[in-house]
Amino acid sequence: MEHREVVVIGAGPSGAVAAAxxxxxxxxxxxxxxxxxxxxxxxxxxLxxxxxxxxxxGMMPAVQAAGFQVKNGAAFARGDEYAYFDFRDKFTPGPGTTFQVQRAHFDKVLADDAxxxxxxxxxLQEVTAANFEGDSPLLDVRGADGSTYQVQSQFVLDASGYGRVLARLLDLERPSSMPPRKAIFTHIEDRIDDAGFDREKILISVHPEQPGIWYWLIPFSNGRCSFGVVGGQDLFGGPDQDLMATLRAMADAAPNLKRVLKNAVWDTPAxxxxxxxxxxxxxYGPGYALLGNAAEFLDPVFSSGVTIALRSSKLATDALHRQLSGEPVDWQxxxxxxxxxxxxxxRAYVQGWYSGxxxxxxxxxxAQPEIRRMISSILAGYAWDTSNPFVAxxxxxxxxxxxxxxGVQTQAEPA
Ligand code: FAD
Known part of the structure; x- marks a missing residue:
């Protein structure tokens, strides 16, 4: 049997960053x-x-060299309304720009750098079983050729994302506080020629009649965009629905998107x-901790997934380093x-988004500039800064x- 110090399950962002x-x-x-x-x-x-x-x-040089689209904020559209938050103008200190990334490429850059x-x-190694009852965690792994082997370690970090390996194997699953929703999405060659369109921001648009439905448009650096729509589980029809037809009809339903995407080439199956x-x-439990999506995933609307995932990697590896060095750790x-x-x-802002x-x-x-800066901080991912009253x-x-x-809007409306 193989013996290692730490095993990380999954090489997505939370796994790669934790491992490094x-x-x-x-x-x-x-x-x-x-x-x-x-x-x-x-x-x-x-974010x-x-x-x-x-x-x-230690991965910034590799990420910078990859040529991803720079992102400096988030823009929002609802009917004729348009608003944006610039992450460089924010309450909390820290980076004010980031990237919009094709994840196939981004995740490989991180894993290669690890x-x-x-x-x-x-x-091509799948963790199929886990035993935490003995002194050291034991994992069963199935290799590419179907053969199986076991790895014993001092600690396991589960970064398996939607695979949710330990949550499933150790019966830790709990229903989310969020109602079930669904997304349909694709990549397009966008051919956007609208001078007002800002490629350095994600554009979140609200459906003109149904405020619970929203769209993302995420420009990449190669003239392409990720485009998707999110709504209730039942909104888009049953399993036989034509996903591309549904997505295009949804895009046509929002006048701002119809205009921006008028030249788009829809070349990738939805x-x-x-x-x-x-x-x-x-x-966490004896011998393990859950990272990123292997633990909790809220909702895509504020693009918080990777940020929460990497924050979990940082917190868990700090604690684990101390534990492996013989220091006491209280994982709670x-x-x-x-x-x-x-x-x-x-969670509070996601729920506030769907409540309106x-x-x-x-x-x-x-809004006062200082309040906008506090909101901008949260949208830029600084959701742990308790000196921000909107976090506290x-x-x-x-x-x-x-x-x-x-109140102000109501007062401003003509009687
Ligand atoms: P993942 O990236 O899912 O990586 C997990 C890895 O584990 C995978 O490579 C998988 O193959 C591997 N794995 C699984 N099972 C096993 C096993 N048994 N053995 C070995 N390996 C295994 N987040 C953002 O930050 N920005 C966004 O714009 C955004 N948009 C989103 C839109 C939608 C519709 C949804 C649903 C989510 C969105 N997210 C977004 C969330 C984002 O996808 C996740 O939060 C993020 O990918 C989590 O990273 P991770 O490392 O935890 O897991």
Whole structure:
């Protein structure tokens, strides 16, 4: 049987960054990945905060060299309304720009860089069983040729994303607080010639009649865009639906998108993903911790997934390094509680988006600059900065602000 110090399950962003952070502290790390890279993944618009972890993992030169589209903020459209937040103008210190990335390429850049730094990466290796009952965790792995082997280690970091390996195997699954939703998406050659279109921002558009339905348009650096629509599970028809026809009809329903995408070449089959919001009963246990989407995933609307994933990698590897060095670690106060602080901030704003409260705040044009900077910070991923009042007390602040926006708008309307 093979013996390693740490095994990471999954080579997506949370796995690759966690593996590199540990390796840089002198630990032996084996990363097992079920697929061959490059492979497609959804989640293409990053937030500025996540680059702090990419930097700490020593991966910035590789990411910068990859030529991804620079992103400096988020734009929002609803009917004739348009609003944007510039991440460089924000309350919390830290990077104010980031990237919009084709994830097949981005994830390979990170995994290759982890390998360059000395992490052993094995592709086409699927973790099929886990046993945490003995002194050391034991994983069963199925290789590319179908043969199986076991790996014993001192600790397992589960970064398996939607594979949710330990949540499934250890019965940790918990329904999400978010209602089930579904996305249909594709990549297009966008041919956008609208001078007002800002390629350095994600564009989130709201359906003109149904505020619970929204679209993303994420420009890449190669003249292409990721385009998708999100709505309730039942909104888009049954399993036989023509995904591309549905997506194009949805795009036509929003006048701003119809205009911007008038020359687009729809050259890639549409795909769909649903029921992606998920949670777990616990984020750690004896011999393991759950990272990124293997633990909790809220909702795509604010592009928070990779940022939460990388923050979890940083918190878990700091705690694990101390534990492996013989220091006492309280995984609840050192890992789970601090991670959930930011997750709960995002949860409040995601819920506020779907209730309409946060949409009103986003489109309110007369907010004080300082308040806009606080909101910009959260949209840039700085959801753990408790000196920001909109982080420290998200529900109450959001309600107050949306009442203010709605009140002012109502007063401004002619009697
Ligand atoms: P992943 O990137 O999913 O990586 C997990 C890896 O584990 C995979 O490579 C998988 O093959 C491997 N694996 C799985 N099972 C096993 C196994 N048994 N053995 C070995 N390996 C295994 N986030 C953003 O930041 N920005 C966005 O714009 C954004 N948009 C989104 C849109 C939609 C519609 C959805 C659903 C999500 C979106 N997200 C976005 C979220 C984003 O996709 C995830 O948060 C992010 O990919 C999580 O990274 P991860 O490293 O945890 O997992």
């Amino acid at each position: 952070l540990l390796k840089r502290q002198g630990h032996d790390v084996l990363m097992l990945e079920r697929q061959q890279f490059p492979r497609f993944s959804i989640g293409e618009s990053l 500025a905060h996540c680059l702090e972890f990419v930097e700490e993992a 390998e360059r730094q000395g992490v052993e990466v094995r592709y 795909n769909t993903i649903g029921g992606y919001s998920a949670s777990v009963t616990r984020l 106060t050192d890992f789970a509680d601090p991670l959930m602080l930011g997750v709960e901030t995002f 409260e946060f949409q009103d705040v986003v489109f309110y044009q007369n 007390n998200p529900q109450r602040r959001l309600r107050m602000l949306s009442e203010l926006c709605r």
